[in-house]
Amino acid sequence: EPTNAYAWRRADGRIALLTLRWQGPTGKAVRPVIWARPVDDPHAPWRWVPAWPASTPLLNADRLALKPLAPVLIAEGEKATLAAAKLFPDHVCTTVAGNLHRRADWSLLTGRDVTIWPDHDEAGLRHAETVRQRAVAAGAASVAVVALPDHLPLKWDLADPLPPGWTPDHLHRLVHAARGPGGAKGPDLSLLDLNRRPVPAPADVLPGWAPWLTLAAKAKSAPVDYLLAALLGAASGLMGGRVQVEVRPGWVEPAILWLLLVGDSAANKTPALEGVEVGLEALEREFRHRYDAERLIYDTAEDKGAETKPGLHRCRIEDTTIEAAAVVLAREDRGLLGWSPEMASWITALTRYRQGGGNDRGFWLKCYDGKPYSVDRRKLGDEPLLIPTLAVALLGGIQPDLVPQLLQGEVDDGLAARFLLVWPSPAPVAETIDAHAWSQAEAQVAHAFARLYALATDQLEAHPVTGREALTLTLTENAQARFLAWREGYLLELRRRYGDAIPSFEGKAAGHVVRLAAVLHALEWTLTPQPRLPTAISEATLAAAIELRVGFFGAHRERAEMDAGEPPPEKLARVLARHLVESGTETIDTASLRRHVRLPGLRTEARLRLALLELQAAGWLAAGTTISRQEKDGLPPVVALRSGVLVAARQVAN
Secondary structure (H helix, E strand, O other): OOOEEEEEEOOOOOEEEEEEEEEEOOEEEEEEEEEEOOOOOOOOOOEEEEOOOOOEEOOOHHHHHHOOOOOEEEOOOHHHHHHHHHHOOOOEEEOOHHHOOOOEEOHHHOOOEEEEOOOOOHHHHHHHHHHHHHHHHOOOOEEEEOOOOOOOOOOOOOOOOOOOOOOHHHHHHHHHHHHOHHHOOOOOHHHHOOOOOOOOOOOOOOHHHHHHHHHHHHHHOOOHHHHHHHHHHHHHHHHOOOEEEEEEOOEEEEOOOEEEEEOOHHHOHHHHHHHHHHHHHHHHHHHHHHHHHHHHHHHHOOOHHHOOOOOOOOOEEOOOOHHHHHHHHHHOOOOEEEEEOOOHHHHHHHHOHHHOHHHHHHHHHHHOOOEEEEEOOHHHOOOOEEEEEEOEEEEEEEOHHHHHHHHOOOOOOOOHHHEEEEOOOOOOOOOOOOHHHHHHHHHHHHHHHHHHHHHHHHOOEEOOOOOOEEEEEEEOHHHHHHHHHHHHHHHHHHHHHHOOOOOHHHHOHHHHHHHHHHHHHHHHHOOOOOOOOOOEEOHHHHHHHHHHHHHHHHHHHHHHHHHHOOOHHHHHHHHHHHHHHHHOOOEEEHHHHHHHHOOOOOOOHHHHHHHHHHHHHOOOEOOOOOOOOOHHHOOOOEEEEOOOHHHHHHHHHO
8 A cells, every 4th residue: 555645636626646655664656647548458448557647737736726816835745735735824835746847737827926945955956946947937926936044954844843943933934035025026136147056165085185286276277176177087097997996796897987177268177177287298208208219129120020019108089089099099908088178079979869979979988888899990990990998088178058968968878977077166366376386286296197007007917707907996894885875875865856767977876986986096095105006995085985976076967957957038037137237227128129239149029028027037127017928919118127126136246
């Protein structure tokens, strides 16, 4: 028997859906059922069939229809909604089924005052933002999101017991504060920024490298986030596919990372990469000196048949065509670093899946695994080209405009999920640093990279069955226990949030953690006098890897996804809002704005209408302003702003 059953009725009272919930020792399970015939047997009698309907009503849609003037409160989940109905009897309380925002019928919110109560965690804030966008698009008269105090317990919602010392009045005051005095929603000034939650700076994940990271960020006028990502990415490429971590028998992760620095042209992505490039160039100079010496011996040998023709070693590649990469990888049987300050062409080529990019995608997906591979390409000859270790760590930069193309591609084969992204706020203006200190910092990178590169030759052991040589790291007993406990809890939380549809990026979190732990472990070792890398990763390093993946890279990913999925109306409203603040005008001449000012994206009446509707929902327009959603009605010739909104907006902008 299910623990709970909830009936979802349409506006006329008919049941459209039942959601059945079971609460067990490993978490909860949800099963939707609808009254229908089975899809595979249209002649069978009607019965309850496990499925979601094509269009789902909001919970309590029948009550929304019966009380068209009542304010609406939207919670997250059925239990929280039932609790909200008792706490806010003057509201009609509702929620959306299974987070299926696109299937939901939002039409009953048209013309109504809507308040959204999020769960107290990041997923709750994301859900609230999606609901806010849907309510605005449905034509709600006003939309407000409750701001929860930081001291509330993590994940707290309205179905939980009240915090110590709280009464229902505290909850009512939060709703009142969200809607402003008299129930009116205050202006939403978040339109002036990127509306991305701040990402905490990584603390203590690389204690030995902390001074270098701080100094390099100042020297390059770049966010420390970029320098950390560049250091991790370059180190991963030098360790190659020969360094791996055995989590337990049968589960091995190579120390291969894919890292992307996201930012505009002026964000100083390239200077940040140059902070670690000095170490790569030092290696490449050593490779050239060695090659020149070996080539001289070969060229002067009397019996060239007895000598092996030398080749120039490589630690990175910048040409990311399969043919170019395969030739170098076949010679360098340890793996490489794929290096590209601007990866636009590579990402564009791979995301055009239907135009042949799918073939290249398969090759690059295998590069993440670090295993033997053979390439069949006519350009490479008649025989397959054998690659002993197909391992490429990727490090590069992209413009923000390419993020949606990468994250929202036509096919989810795990390519985008492999990437760890950083998209920080701009760094302050460059500081003057001591030349001697910077010279020592560059020497530190060069020395560390030389030690990392030597790992894939100095400490290798052959596999007893395949004979493949690798340096295999393990987790200490405490580290393994911590990792498995974290992984179990993390998976339970993901299932609670997403059910069976866990996002690919989250599904790869455990692998990311292990790979990051290997790179952190090796980087810290490079600063010690120990001649050999210890093969056991400590619990402290494992904990730092978890913090780095979940708290840092996970947060950066959320920022990227929020911007990638931002609806056009909000982007258009942001352009208009910034123009109003900069120009100082308190009225909008709609015709002049389109014909003469000609702001980006706002040169048509249809787009200007979307921006004005978004500004109206954000509380920027004067009371009584009417912006019709119907194109046939035209726009008002002049639209006035709410009194005081520009003063408040300038304070935020400054």
